Amino acid sequence: MWTMTRKVTAWAGWIWFAGLIMLSSGVFNLLSGIYAVGARDVGVVEVGTQILLLDVNSWGWVHIVVGALLILxxxxxxxxxxxxxxxxxxxVGLNMMTQFVYLPLTPWWSIVVIALDMVVLWALIVHGEEAEKVS
Structure with a gap:
């Protein structure tokens, strides 16, 4: 019987890494969204000479939806x-945009999540074909 073997490199592990980072990011988004919906706060951030008001409750629902999508x-x-x-x-692109909008309220957390999302995008785009060979 003729069998064709496919050569799979270690780069396929990057897809697992991307999936696990997405899963953990989704759980954190879901939990922070649930907290924000329950808190009913308004975020007040001073930007230069202007004041930015951000309805945390509405963004909580956005984080719940994005978190559920990330997990799924x-x-x-x-x-x-x-x-x-x-x-x-x-x-992941949608998550990056929501974190960018949330940046004034949670700057360090948003920067870390955006940086991790960039690594996830790199893994998915550059090494995605390796995952298809494994499946």
């Missing part, structure tokens, strides 16, 4: 679903 897509990515790689790029 991360689980599918780890399971080896081919479509999940493209969905992960979209959801």
């Amino acid at each position: 897509v991360a689980l599918c990515l780890i399971a080896g679903q081919a479509w999940a790689r493209i969905a992960a790029v979209v959801v």
